[in-house]
Amino acid sequence: MPYLESLRVFVRVVELGSITAGGRDMRMSPAVASNRIKDLETRFGVRLLNRTTRKLVPTEVGRAFYESARRVIETLDEAEAVVSGFSGNPHGALRVTAPLGLGRRLISPLVPRFCDEYPGVEIRLRLSDRNVDIIADGIDLAFFLGEPQDSALKWRRIAECRRVLVATPEYLARHGTPEKPDDLVKHNCLLLRYPRSPEYYWVLKTPEGPQKMLVNGHFDADDGDVLTDWALDGCGIANRPFYEVAEHIEAGRLVLVLPDCPPSPAQFGVLTPHRRLQDPKVRLFADYIARESKRYLGA
Numbered sequence: 438m439p440y441l442e443s444l445r446v447f448v449r450v451v452e453l454g455s456i457t458a459g460g461r462d463m464r465m466s467p468a469v470a471s472n473r474i475k476d477l478e479t480r481f482g483v484r485l486l487n488r489t490t491r492k493l494v495p496t497e498v499g500r501a502f503y504e505s506a507r508r509v510i511e512t513l514d515e516a517e518a519v520v521s522g523f524s525g526n527p528h529g530a531l532r533v534t535a536p537l538g539l540g541r542r543l544i545s546p547l548v549p550r551f552c553d554e555y556p557g558v559e560i561r562l563r564l565s566d567r568n569v570d571i572i573a574d575g576i577d578l579a580f581f582l583g584e585p586q587d588s589a590l591k592w593r594r595i596a597e598c599r600r601v602l603v604a605t606p607e608y609l610a611r612h613g614t615p616e617k618p619d620d621l622v623k624h625n626c627l628l629l630r631y632p633r634s635p636e637y638y639w640v641l642k643t644p645e646g647p648q649k650m651l652v653n654g655h656f657d658a659d660d661g662d663v664l665t666d667w668a669l670d671g672c673g674i675a676n677r678p679f680y681e682v683a684e685h686i687e688a689g690r691l692v693l694v695l696p697d698c699p700p701s702p703a704q705f706g707v708l709t710p711h712r713r714l715q716d717p718k719v720r721l722f723a724d725y726i727a728r729e730s731k732r733y734l735g736a
Contacts, residue, residue: 439476441513444506446473447485451495451503452573462561462575514716527718528557534571535580538661538681539705540564543730544580551725558718566629566659571708577719579708580726582678590708595727596734597702599679602639602694603686608671609694615674618648618698625673626652627664639676640701647701676700680734705734 442463450459450470460470478485485499495503517529535544540562548560563569563576571579571590579590582598615621618641626639639650654673658664665682668675674694675682685691707723 440480443473443477445510446470447477448503448507448510449575450474450486450493451499452575454493456493526557527555527716527721529718530559530561531577531718531722532561532563532575533578533580533722534563534565534569534574534576536582536661537564537566538665538678539580539582541662542680543734544726547726547729550729551722554725555718555721558722560722566661572710577709577716578723580706581708582703582705584704590710592706592708593723593727594704594706596705596731598705598734599702600676600700601679601682601686601696602674602676602700603668603682603691604674604694605669605671605690606692608668608673609692611671615695618643618650618695621650621652621674621695624652624654626654627667627673627675628652628654628657629661629664630657630659641695641698642701643698648698678703705730 446459446463446465449462450456453459453462456470456474457467460467463470465473474486481502483498484496485502487494487496487499514529533544534540541564545562545564548562552558552560563574569576569579612624613620615624621639639652641648641650656667656672658667661677661681664675665677665685667673668677668682669685669690682691686693707726709719709723
């Protein structure tokens with residue numbers, strides 16, 4: 438159905454602000470995506486997009502057409518979801534996002550097995566430690582660690598994710614082993630930071646209750662795996678999900694710091710736009726990840 442495909446391309450191009458990005462999201466080259474847009478403009482005899490060297494924006498008629506096209510696609514997707522629910526054979530693409538470490542270690546290993554069970558479903562996984570605009574990017578499921586920030590989305594708690602403080606034995610031999618939370622201020626703490634990042638302090642569980650620690654370090658990063666690598670290089674103390682460093686602890690490359698005052702666990706959950714809740718493949722994938730990932734988390 439070339440016309441329907443052209444509508445989908447147009448909607449994604451407007452949402453992503455780029456023919457290249459829209460085409461990539463639809464798994465087609467920029468040239469093919471551009472031709473789809475031209476087909477629509479030729480069909481209706483109007484310009485839908487204004488193109489400049491720096492950005493792409495819809496014309497007035499293009500904006501109105503986008504709103505109508507988006508509703509058409511959503512209605513068709515909902516109709517397909519109803520049929521899939523009755524047939525027990527879900528199909529179509531799922532756009533999924535997750536933080537880098539979580540996606541690499543928990544989500545991505547489970548994708549092939551899910552697709553083996555449901556071969557009609559395509560998983561398009563996007564990993565980033567930065568905040569993602571779930572609605573604007575057309576995301577179906579957004580897995581997260583922490584607390585959900587967007588109240589306009591439906592969220593589901595999956596499990597608590599244990600966190601630990603770790604460092605190498607060599608680092609602790611050089612700089613001393615913290616004996617109480619306040620000792621952390623004397624150490625190089627490796628922090629996950631980026632614009633609007635929530636991690637500007639650590640919350641530790643103590644006998645007196647949660648204690649907020651304003652820790653500092655000589656360098657930070659927006660990729661959790663980089664923090665683990667720095668910790669392994671003996672650069673400082675890292676606050677990491679246990680499942681990400683368990684093998685290094687078992688091998689003795691990293692040791693626990695302040696094991697009696699660990700960081701507060703993070704919530705592992707998934708956010709879903711309300712309009713996608715009735716799609717069987719969305720529910721099936723969320724249920725599958727929730728069930729299979731808990732063995733990694735020890736939940």
